[in-house]
Amino acid sequence: xxxxxxxSVLARVRSVPEGYVTTYGAVSPGSPRxxxxxxxxxxxxVPWQRVVRADGSLAQGARQRALLEAExxxxxxxxxxxxxxxxxxxxLTSRPNDDK
DNA sequence: GTGATGACGGAAA
DNA sequence: CTTTCCGCCATCA
Numbered sequence: 001x002x003x004x005x006x007x008s009v010l011a012r013v014r015s016v017p018e019g020y021v022t023t024y025g026a027v028s029p030g031s032p033r034x035x036x037x038x039x040x041x042x043x044x045x046v047p048w049q050r051v052v053r054a055d056g057s058l059a060q061g062a063r064q065r066a067l068l069e070a071e072x073x074x075x076x077x078x079x080x081x082x083x084x085x086x087x088x089x090x091x092l093t094s095r096p097n098d099d100k
Numbered sequence: 101g102t103g104a105t106g107a108c109g110g111a112a113a
Numbered sequence: 114c115t116t117t118c119c120g121c122c123a124t125c126a
Contacts, residue, residue, distance in 0.1 A: 003123090005123080023108090023109090024107075024108055024109085025108070025109060028108090028123095030121070030122065031108085031121065031122040032108040032109060032122090033105090033106050033107085033109090033121075033122070033123075033124095034108090034121095034122065034123050034124080035107080035108080036106070036107035036108065037105095037106065037107075037123075037124070038107095039107060040106085040107055048107075051107080052107095053107090053108065053109080054108075054109055054110080055109085055110095058107090059107035
């Protein structure tokens with residue numbers, strides 16, 4: 001029984017198409033740490049590997065990197081090229097705060 | 101009820 | 114460019 005906030009995070013992560021990534025701040029506005037906490041205990045139908053940090057660095061290191069490269073995510077050194085792979089919150093099914 | 105922790109973010113040095 | 118520190122909000126002990 002996921003909380004409303006938890007569902008919101010998972011919903012956005014699933015809305016990220018293959019070959020693209022999103023940031024923790026984008027899936028959990030105001031509480032980026034919560035996003036990680038959710039993914040940490042939720043690894044079923046959620047492509048957690050497509051969720052990276054705001055600067056493009058990976059949270060799970062080599063493991064996550066392998067999955068992203070396999071999906072065709074462009075890398076810039078040891079970080080993801082957000083300029084090409086980052087999805088704007090507007091492209092997600094639900095936006096962090098579309099009220100404003 | 102209080103206190104500590106975290107798959108983070110952003111600013112400062 | 115890298116490293117360090119503080120702050121954020123939700124969850125856990």
